[in-house]
Amino acid sequence: MRDDVLTSKLAGFGTTVFAEMSALAIKTGAINLGQGFPDTNGPSAVLDVAVGAIRAGVNQYPPGLGEPELRVAIAEHQRRWYGLTVDADTEVVVTAGATEALAGAMLGMLDAGDEVVLFEPMYDSYQAVIALAAATPVPVLLQPDSDGDIWRFDPAALRAAITDRTKLILLNTPHNPTGKVFDRGELELIAELALEHDLIVVTDEVYEHLVFDGAEHVPLATLPNMFERTLTISSGGKTFHTTGWKIGWMTGPVELVSAALLAKQYLTYVNGAPFQPAIAVGLALPDDYFTTLRSNLQVARDRLADGLDRAGFVTYRPEASYFVTVDVRSARPDGDGMAFCQSLPETAGVVAVPAAAFYMHPEYGAHLVRFACCKQLDVIDAAVERLVAAFA
Numbered sequence: 001m002r003d004d005v006l007t008s009k010l011a012g013f014g015t016t017v018f019a020e021m022s023a024l025a026i027k028t029g030a031i032n033l034g035q036g037f038p039d040t041n042g043p044s045a046v047l048d049v050a051v052g053a054i055r056a057g058v059n060q061y062p063p064g065l066g067e068p069e070l071r072v073a074i075a076e077h078q079r080r081w082y083g084l085t086v087d088a089d090t091e092v093v094v095t096a097g098a099t100e101a102l103a104g105a106m107l108g109m110l111d112a113g114d115e116v117v118l119f120e121p122m123y124d125s126y127q128a129v130i131a132l133a134a135a136t137p138v139p140v141l142l143q144p145d146s147d148g149d150i151w152r153f154d155p156a157a158l159r160a161a162i163t164d165r166t167k168l169i170l171l172n173t174p175h176n177p178t179g180k181v182f183d184r185g186e187l188e189l190i191a192e193l194a195l196e197h198d199l200i201v202v203t204d205e206v207y208e209h210l211v212f213d214g215a216e217h218v219p220l221a222t223l224p225n226m227f228e229r230t231l232t233i234s235s236g237g238k239t240f241h242t243t244g245w246k247i248g249w250m251t252g253p254v255e256l257v258s259a260a261l262l263a264k265q266y267l268t269y270v271n272g273a274p275f276q277p278a279i280a281v282g283l284a285l286p287d288d289y290f291t292t293l294r295s296n297l298q299v300a301r302d303r304l305a306d307g308l309d310r311a312g313f314v315t316y317r318p319e320a321s322y323f324v325t326v327d328v329r330s331a332r333p334d335g336d337g338m339a340f341c342q343s344l345p346e347t348a349g350v351v352a353v354p355a356a357a358f359y360m361h362p363e364y365g366a367h368l369v370r371f372a373c374c375k376q377l378d379v380i381d382a383a384v385e386r387l388v389a390a391f392a
């Protein structure tokens with residue numbers, strides 16, 4: 001076999017660390033706090049619609065833009081939570097998860113040599129889809145402040161990252177893995193730079209409903225003059241405990257949605273027909289569904305973060321999302337988070353993910369490890385007990 005089978009665009013990308021760590025969890029029977037997926041079902045009102053849709057024959061290709069009832073529900077969701085007006089016929093497209101919307105956006109908008117400014121650490125698909133588009137990611141570092149709970153970037157570093165090759169800023173808020181919610185001041189700076197340099201912004205807001213302690217998620221598209229240049233991406237997986245359904249969407253001005261749709265239609269074309277009406281029902285659930293979702297997860301966040309504190313780690317308590325990050329140097333003075341995670345199933349019977357996987361410069365995050373808190377409390381308690389026994 002020739003030795004250049006893999007496209008050079010993907011040189012340096014291997015099996016994801018999530019697959020490696022999940023395999024370790026299965027092999028060792030350890031408690032898996034690695035990959036971020038909930039271990040309980042979502043609302044039965046949502047599940048029942050999907051079951052009924054399959055039985056009723058909603059099993060063929062949905063329309064290319066997505067089922068109209070879901071597109072209307074997405075438009076209504078943007079109005080209800082953020083006061084944004086989007087046209088369900090032209091400014092909303094349903095995708096195979098947020099992941100496909102991101103891929104569609106990068107492949108549909110970027111040319112070879114274009115630069116994408118983004119924040120590191122970052123969700124692991126970003127680098128790969130930018131590489132597939134033959135474009136160049138330019139990272140700006142997020143670091144915890146002195147209290148350790150708010151992650152910040154240096155505004156001068158953001159300014160300096162923008163060159164005349166920059167076409168796009170890719171922003172994830174609320175942020176994985178840090179749990180940061182970009183505040184209004186930070187968003188204003190991003191908006192100012194986008195307007196000054198005529199940049200497109202693609203935002204990944206999949207954790208939009210999972211914010212804690214009264215923090216406010218502000219979509220960048222709501223800032224003055226930003227709707228026109230922002231493609232907003234989200235999905236139902238986190239909000240309705242349906243990560244395996246892969247129903248996502250993008251909303252924004254026709255020019256941006258159309259460019260991303262053009263690439264998207266050659267990726268999957270369409271997906272998930274019977275799940276689309278179910279997510280439409282989910283998006284229309286009353287407010288207390290969403291408030292209970294976030295308050296339950298906040299309890300789980302506290303339970304895990306308190307436990308990790310007790311186990312002796314420096315713990316970064318997230319403002320949002322599924323994840324709690326720790327500095328493992330109390331347990332592993334060499335700060336090798338990867339080695340820590342590889343041995344964790346054996347030393348403590350728990351699986352976590354090395355945060356280095358989220359960095360373009362792994363050395364910045366080598367000592368950090370991410371634990372998922374989107375699990376039942378007794379699962380978190382059992383994991384904490386093991387970690388305290390092993391490390392406290």
Ligand SMILES: Cc1ncc(COP(=O)(O)O)c(C=O)c1O
Pocket residue numbers: 036096097098099100123172175176204206234235236237243246247248
């Ligand atoms: C920041 C971020 N974006 C996108 C995704 C994937 O979303 P989806 O499952 O809808 O493709 C995840 C999942 O973990 C994520 O953390």
